Amino acid sequence: MGVAAFEQGRTLQIEGKTYCLTRKVTNELWQLENVRTKRIHEMSDTQLRQHYSCGRLRFINDTAPVLSKAAQSHSRPNRDIPTDLWEAAKVRRAYVTAILDFPSTKSVVTPLIQQLWSKLQQPQKMPCASSVLHWKKLYLASGKDIHALIDNTDKRGNRMPRYPKEVEEFVETAVEKAYLTRERRTVQDTLHKAMHMVNEENRLRPDATKLPCGHK
Secondary structure (H helix, E strand, O other), rough: OOOOOOOOOOEEEEEEEEEEEEEEEEOOOEEEEEOOOOEEEEEEEHHHHHHOOOEEEEEEOOOHHHHHHHHOOOOOOHHHHHHHHHHHHHHHHHHHHHHOOOOOOHHHHHHHHHHHHHHHHHOOOOOOOOHHHHHHHHHHOOOOOHHHHHHOOHOOOOOOOOOOOHHHHHHHHHHHHOOOOOOOOOOOHHHHHHHHHHHHHHOOOOHHHHHOOOOO
């Protein structure tokens, strides 16, 4: 198995996009250059390692595939896996196989998922495109090992996101528009913009569905 290390000049892929680690700004912060667009992004060492452990990041100039920690945790004999989890993994693999040779876009894979679900009727509720695309990433990052598709949510502890997805999307938009620009604003400016976007959204929502908004 290859040895992974974050160091200047390394080329890597994060969710299908190729980047080069250009330099380490601080002990925690890296600058990455998108190889195609030449756009500079900043990401913490912790974020990079989280992407790596979840299988979303791989080093494309490694000579050997690097297994994600999630995949490594599943490397055990089939006899040690409960039957229901093993059967569920086989179903997940069926969906992954159905979309494996197609572009990883929701508009492309959704009809394929619907077609297979009509045939299998498993799981009880048809999986969404995002879930199947996530399984595909895990499967490929593990070297096409079915063990990477075994559900281990019982071992994850409390991993519920702190904020709803909508809030996270507002923050991402604020970072792109206020922080990752030539006239770079401060982190506080970016926070204010994100909070403003959440507040504007909440003006249009009933009280019971308002989004949480962080405070300064």
